[in-house]
Each structure stands twice: as structure tokens, then as C-alpha cells.
Amino acid sequence: MDYMEEIRSLKSQLNFKEALEIPKSFRNVVLAGMGGSGVAGRIFQEIYDKKPVTFIDSYEIPSFVDSGTVFIAISYSGNTEETVSATEKALKKGATILGVSSGGRLSEIIPNLILVPKGLQPRSAIGYLTLPLLRGFGLSNEEDITESVKHIEGIDSSASEFEKIANQLNSTKSIPVVFGTPPFRTVAYRWKTQFNENSKILAYSNYFPELNHNDTIPLRDTYRREEFSFFALTSHQTSERIRQRVRITSKLCGLDIKEISGEGNSVLSNLFTLIFKGDLISYYLAKYRGIDPREVSIIEALKSELSDIDK
Amino acid sequence: MDYMEEIRSLKSQLNFKEALEIPKSFRNVVLAGMGGSGVAGRIFQEIYDKKPVTFIDSYEIPSFVDSGTVFIAISYSGNTEETVSATEKALKKGATILGVSSGGRLSEIIPNLILVPKGLQPRSAIGYLTLPLLRGFGLSNEEDITESVKHIEGIDSSASEFEKIANQLNSTKSIPVVFGTPPFRTVAYRWKTQFNENSKILAYSNYFPELNHNDTIPLRDTYRREEFSFFALTSHQTSERIRQRVRITSKLCGLDIKEISGEGNSVLSNLFTLIFKGDLISYYLAKYRGIDPREVSIIEALKSELSDIDK
Numbered sequence: 258m259d260y261m262e263e264i265r266s267l268k269s270q271l272n273f274k275e276a277l278e279i280p281k282s283f284r285n286v287v288l289a290g291m292g293g294s295g296v297a298g299r300i301f302q303e304i305y306d307k308k309p310v311t312f313i314d315s316y317e318i319p320s321f322v323d324s325g326t327v328f329i330a331i332s333y334s335g336n337t338e339e340t341v342s343a344t345e346k347a348l349k350k351g352a353t354i355l356g357v358s359s360g361g362r363l364s365e366i367i368p369n370l371i372l373v374p375k376g377l378q379p380r381s382a383i384g385y386l387t388l389p390l391l392r393g394f395g396l397s398n399e400e401d402i403t404e405s406v407k408h409i410e411g412i413d414s415s416a417s418e419f420e421k422i423a424n425q426l427n428s429t430k431s432i433p434v435v436f437g438t439p440p441f442r443t444v445a446y447r448w449k450t451q452f453n454e455n456s457k458i459l460a461y462s463n464y465f466p467e468l469n470h471n472d473t474i475p476l477r478d479t480y481r482r483e484e485f486s487f488f489a490l491t492s493h494q495t496s497e498r499i500r501q502r503v504r505i506t507s508k509l510c511g512l513d514i515k516e517i518s519g520e521g522n523s524v525l526s527n528l529f530t531l532i533f534k535g536d537l538i539s540y541y542l543a544k545y546r547g548i549d550p551r552e553v554s555i556i557e558a559l560k561s562e563l564s565d566i567d568k
Numbered sequence: 569m570d571y572m573e574e575i576r577s578l579k580s581q582l583n584f585k586e587a588l589e590i591p592k593s594f595r596n597v598v599l600a601g602m603g604g605s606g607v608a609g610r611i612f613q614e615i616y617d618k619k620p621v622t623f624i625d626s627y628e629i630p631s632f633v634d635s636g637t638v639f640i641a642i643s644y645s646g647n648t649e650e651t652v653s654a655t656e657k658a659l660k661k662g663a664t665i666l667g668v669s670s671g672g673r674l675s676e677i678i679p680n681l682i683l684v685p686k687g688l689q690p691r692s693a694i695g696y697l698t699l700p701l702l703r704g705f706g707l708s709n710e711e712d713i714t715e716s717v718k719h720i721e722g723i724d725s726s727a728s729e730f731e732k733i734a735n736q737l738n739s740t741k742s743i744p745v746v747f748g749t750p751p752f753r754t755v756a757y758r759w760k761t762q763f764n765e766n767s768k769i770l771a772y773s774n775y776f777p778e779l780n781h782n783d784t785i786p787l788r789d790t791y792r793r794e795e796f797s798f799f800a801l802t803s804h805q806t807s808e809r810i811r812q813r814v815r816i817t818s819k820l821c822g823l824d825i826k827e828i829s830g831e832g833n834s835v836l837s838n839l840f841t842l843i844f845k846g847d848l849i850s851y852y853l854a855k856y857r858g859i860d861p862r863e864v865s866i867i868e869a870l871k872s873e874l875s876d877i878d879k
Contacts, residue, residue: 292781306630309620319617430791450782457789470603471761478768480741
């Protein structure tokens with residue numbers, strides 16, 4: 258599949274019908290995932306608030322994990338060493354273990370695993386990785402999915418707007434800094450990681466209102482400011498107070514913050530349209546740079562060096 | 569007090585004896601805090617793992633907050649609007665409400681609040697804000713405090729090493745990127761925020777192993793790489809696998825990552841010595857830039873514009 262087709266497959270991924278089977282009674286949720294797969298867990302952590310959700314992005318698990326814990330491992334390959342290590346530890350603690358992967362080691366050790374289609378880059382599988390969580394915990398319905406798909410199609414047919422942003426980043430060699438807003442702080446992180454992986458450029462993210470306590474302080478006095486481009490991701494769900502903060506920050510710092518909005522009324526539609534817009538910009542930026550957006554050979558080289566040490 | 573004296577007061581702050589009174593039985597912990605005060609909560613979240621800990625850095629609280637929740641508000645001024653808003657909501661949910669502040673609105677609405685000395689910049693009060701949490705949950709003892717103080721004194725007397733790093737950042741106009749390692753990922757964020765607030769420069773942070781899934785991918789191909797300086801914060805607690813990752817990342821990316829280590833054997837000593845080293849570098853960088861490290865008038869201007877809207 259052409260990489261642009263992978264990105265566009267988001268809308269068909271949203272119709273993936275599998276849902277994690279969540280036990281009727283549990284005390285807390287622990288999610289484990291790294292990089293592109295981890296983003297699915299971070300998104301869930303941000304929008305589910307009926308029980309405490311702990312997100313893990315390393316090898317260890319917290320000592321509170323027990324039979325009252327729903328432990329969910331997310332790894333597209335199923336072989337991410339940090340996630341496999343955490344899962345093996347959770348298995349010994351009597352937690353309810355669930356998982357989402359396209360195969361790999363996780364599919365061998367988790368009986369209750371949702372298998373998603375193979376063949377994509379993990380970061381392109383964001384729909385497959387997120388939907389089973391949202392469906393399992395009752396956070397998505399068919400109406401919202403239909404709305405999301407409609408808006409993604411609309412963005413796809415007006416993609417030149419995002420190509421233009423990519424062109425500008427490329428011609429100024431700008432480092433993107435992406436500001437999220439609740440409840441989509443994670444989407445800013447997703448944009449950052451897509452710039453890193455697809456466009457092969459450094460990129461950073463933070464979110465309102467936290468960034469008003471640090472990132473915005475140096476903006477009048479810092480060196481190299483003109484080498485950065487600032488984006489703010491907003492949505493139908495952004496509170497009026499946060500909107501005020503975006504406006505005032507822009508004014509006080511004399512900063513040109515480019516605002517990108519989610520589309521539709523539902524959380525789901527805003528979430529996935531914001532993700533899709535970032536995917537497009539990072540893809541076009543790779544094209545302008547003459548770089549293969551798919552290639553991430555340095556991750557493979559790192560894994561191979563790590564496994565050589567183990568031998 | 570001279571600002572350098574504020575930074576140096578860390579070692580006396582560690583002897584602050586107050587401890588939060590934690591109920592014998594509870595199901596989860598929710599911490600609320602922004603910016604420099606929030607860092608104390610983030611540090612606690614990273615090293616306490618006996619119960620789920622949710623960290624909030626905005627106005628809202630999760631719906632699971634109830635009488636089984638220990639809710640802890642941290643704000644040096646006691647007036648941070650996000651933290652006050654979250655606390656007012658938690659009060660209505662029957663949670664056990666605790667707090668740490670030097671006064672302000674929080675001291676009026678939280679009977680069980682630990683009052684810390686006034687007169688510092690919030691970010692300089694990191695010892696006062698962190699210790700009552702660590703002591704309350706049994707995460708600090710006198711031996712570790714003594715060890716920490718001894719090592720902080722040692723660093724203080726060899727501060728020219730950190731002055732030199734600041735000088736180099738200033739002369740190259742480098743943007744620092746600080747990589748944390750578990751269990752001190754938060755300290756990398758602390759360094760970032762100190763560069764922002766004290767030195768008035770843009771700065772970014774991430775942590776191992778997560779950053780191997782995104783930040784390190786563009787390092788061979790990105791534009792503007794030579795304009796960034798990379799640091800890795802390690803410690804006695806850094807696992808061998810993470811150490812391997814730091815080494816391999818440096819090699820594969822052809823990257824000069826400056827490693828800064830915590831000192832001593834305890835978690836506490838490594839935590840506070842790493843914090844202190846970052847404080848010194850960000851302070852000296854302000855001096856080299858001819859900038860007042862204390863001044864953060866843009867935060868005041870933002871608060872004033874926000875409150876004008878409310879009138």
C-alpha cells in the first residue's frame with residue numbers, strides 16, 4: 258500500500274468493530290504502550306475518567322496492579338520490548354489482561370487479545386489501535402463514527418491547505434511546536450511524533466493551560482524564536498477559558514500561533530480530524546523534503562543493537 | 569533574598585519537617601498543580617506506586633473522585649486559578665482534601681493544608697513543595713535527607729562546571745533538549761521549565777525509552793540539528809537497559825549527548841542533586857544573557873488579562 262493510502266485508511270479503520278471485553282467490576286486501568294501505539298493509550302487516558310487510568314511507557318509496572326486492575330497492552334507489532342516486559346509482569350499479578358496488536362509476542366501471551374489487520378506502519382494504525390478501547394469502554398457510537406468519517410473525507414478533498422502549511426515549514430526550515438488543548442492534549446503529542454517519524458524533523462509539543470506556566474515565558478526574549486513555528490489545536494470541546502488563554506498568549510508574546518481546529522460536534526470527530534490534519538502536514542513535509550515518510554530504519558538499527566547485547 | 573540564595577536554599581528546604589496526614593485507607597490519589605508547583609506532584613506521581621496516582625494540570629477533575637480519593641492541591645501562591653478550580657470541585661465530591669501552599673485561597677478552603685514559608689519564587693520552593701508529599705507517604709527518611717544535603721553542598725562548591733555548560737549554551741545560542749530516564753523523567757521536564765523561566769529560552773524535554781520511538785528518528789536527517797544541545801539525566805537508579813539505550817542512541821544518531829548524573833545512592837539524593845544541577849545551569853545562563861532570572865512578568869500580565877475578562 259502506498260503510504261498516502263495508509264494515512265487515508267484512517268476512515269475505514271474507524272469502522273473496525275472489535276471492542277475490548279471489559280469486566281463489569283474493576284478498580285483501575287493500566288495501559289502500556291510505546292510511541293505510535295502508546296498514543297492510543299494516551300488518548301484513552303485523556304478522555305476516560307470513570308476510574309483511575311495509569312499509562313506506562315517503560316518496562317516496569319506499578320506495585321498496585323492486582324486482580325482489581327484491567328491491564329491493557331497496546332503494540333501494533335506485538336513485539337515492543339517495553340510493552341512485552343510490562344505485560345509479563347502484569348500477568349503474574351492476577352490482573353485482567355487485555356491487548357490490541359496485529360500479532361507478535363503479545364498475541365501469544367494474551368488470550369483475550371484483539372487482532373488488528375497487519376501491513377501498516379504502527380503510527381498509521383491509530384484507528385485500529387484506538388477503537389477497541391473506545392468501544393470497550395462505551396466511548397464511541399455509530400453516529401459519532403459516521404460524523405468522523407464524513408469530516409475526514411471533507412479534509413481529504415481540501416488537502417491543499419495542509420500541503421501549503423508543509424511547504425511553508427519546508428521553505429523556512431521551521432521547527433514545529435504544537436500546543437494542544439484539553440481534551441486533546443495528546444493530539445499535540447501525536448503531531449510531534451508524526452513530524453519526527455514521517456518528516457524526519459525535530460518537533461515539540463506542550464498544551465494549554467500548563468504551557469502558560471513555562472513555554473510562553475521566554476517567547477519575548479529567547480534566542481532563535483524565528484526558527485520555530487507555533488500551532489494551537491482547538492476543537493468544539495475547547496472551553497472558553499482555554500480559548501481566552503490561546504488568544505492572550507498570542508497577543509502578549511507577539512506570537513503568530515496558527516490555530517488548527519477539529520471538525521464536527523463529537524469528541525470522536527474532533528479527535529480524528531485533528532489527527533488526520535497532522536498526518537497530512539507531516540506527510541507533505543516529507544515529500545517536500547524528498548524524504549521517504551515510511552522509513553524509520555534507525556528504530557530497527559536500535560532494536561538490533563539492543564538484541565545483540567542480549568546474546 | 570538574592571536569587572542565587574533562593575536556589576541554594578534547596579538544602580535547607582529538605583529539612584522542612586511537615587508531612588501530609590494521609591488517611592490509613594484510600595483507593596487512589598489525585599494531585600493538582602501547575603508549572604513549578606506541579607513539578608512536585610509529577611515527581612511524586614513518578615516515584616509512588618502503591619496506589620493509582622492521577623495528576624491534573626487543568627481546571628477539571630475526573631469523575632471517579634469520591635470519598636476513597638486523597639486529593640492533594642499544590643500551589644506555592646495558593647491562588648493558581650486552575651488548581652483552585654479543581655480543588656473546589658473535589659471538595660464537593662467528599663474526597664479527603666489536602667494541600668501545600670504558602671497561603672492564598674487554598675489556605676482558606678483546605679483546613680488540612682501544610683503552610684510553607686513565603687517569599688520565594690514558586691520554582692525555587694521545590695523542596696518545600698515536595699517534602700510534605702514524600703514524608704506523608706513514607707518516601708523519605710533522615711538518612712536520605714542527610715545524604716542529599718551533603719551532595720548538594722558538594723555540587724555547590726564545584727559550580728564552575730555548570731557555569732561552563734551555561735557559557736557554552738549562551739555562546740552557541742543552543743536550544744537545550746533534556747532527556748530524562750526513569751525514575752527521574754520529571755526532572756528532565758523540571759530542567760526544561762527552569763530554562764524557560766530562569767534563562768528565558770525555549771527548551772524541550774522527553775525521556776527514555778519513549779523518545780527512542782520518536783525524538784531520535786529524525787536526528788540524522790532533521791534540519792537545524794546543530795542548533796540544539798542534548799542532555800541525558802541519569803542516576804544510580806537508571807537500569808542497565810536504559811543505559812544501553814542512551815549509549816546506542818548517541819552512537820547511532822552520531823549525537824553528542826551530554827550525560828549529567830545524579831549523586832548519592834538514594835532516590836532522594838539523585839532526585840535533588842539532578843534538580844540542583846539544572847537550577848545552576850539555568851541560573852548561570854540567565855547571567856550570561858544579562859537577563860534577570862527572577863522576572864516572569866508575562867505570567868502576571870496573562871493573569872491580569874484573564875481577570876479583566878472576568879470583570
